[in-house]
Amino acid sequence: MTHSDQELIRRAIDGSDEAARDLFRRYWPQVWRVAYGITGRRAAADDVAQDSFCRAFASLPSVDSNRPFFPWLKKITVNRALDELRRYARQDTFERTHEPHGDAGWLDDLLDRDAVFSAMSTIDPQQRTVIVLRLWLDYSIEEAASLLEVPRGTIMSRQARGLASLRRILEESWTNSSR
């Protein structure tokens, strides 16, 4: 029998670890992919996804259990992922180049195999974030503007320029590979 999110939340709050685990398992893959889509790094995605769930679950006793769970959790995750981007930018270059083996991110994971990911990894991070929010996470312009705390026009500008950049990079890639 499949329980609704609200039913799982109520049971988890009442003490059922099984209900809490069911709720976690229901959304963990999606939350992790949101985190990875924005941060581009496995270790960061692990941390962001786990932290987002912890924040959400710790607040379950106090939030309205009828509130749609996943949209709320997704918003927490996007905010945490964006915080992680900012933290990563402040890291010393040494730390970034000496990250643990296996967390090379988009470049090493996908560069040689996927032109789209390669192109995504090279465009301006602000433009990429808007494209991820709009095309992967299905945010409206207003929702993206609210989340990033920028004017609506800024979202549209970054979207247009990001797509133009991707188009150019991909066409160059195809042109070079056909020679």
Place this chain on the structure above:
Amino acid sequence: MDELIEMIQEAESRLPGASLAEAKRAEARVVAALRDAQRVGRHGGGWRLLRQPRVAISLAMAAAAVVGVGIGIGLVIAPSGTAASSAGPGFSPSSGWNTISTGIAAPPQAPTAMAANVPFVSADLTPGPGNFPTQTISGLDPNGIVMIAVFYPRGENSKMDEGFRDTRLPLSITDATLQAPSETAPVPARIGHYGLAAAVGNYDVSLDLFFGTHDLSAQLKAAAQDELARLVVPASG
């Protein structure tokens, strides 16, 4: 449907997943977080969900931005007052203004055009569509103006067309709105950055305007409006 949009959306399905080991570890910690919060009575925990942290987008993530070599192909640069033989959308030439346009010669399929009433810094002369001529912008004096227009094909994807209102030329400076500062392509704080979005013909036009001052005089606005009036969007492209 726009092939590029399809490709990006389809790429999401190829994103890797988390490891099983990490999922198990996270599951245990998350359930513990709920019990900890209940035990100490910290409703909401130390994480006040109503607080939205100010987001600052970083310079991080991956390799440096690529300034496309290929964009040089077909790039049309028109110094002040000379004719620019561009078959695509862009700014008509005018004395006192320098213009750059990519035209519609393949590649690219998303034409970009720039106009400035100052000389472009040489490093900005091969822009990637999507990138600002930041050195030129950073050097603007109080009378300086730089405009960058991206023309994205309209009608191929309703989601991407969202927000671009049908507009007839000439575009109006009064429709331009103040933009958020960029952390990845920063310009001096004294630079005023405005944006304007409009659906014109077959294009979603995203326009960024930079002024060398935040104090826009009537004369400065008029100069910008005059240049906006020289924006040309062909009937087909």
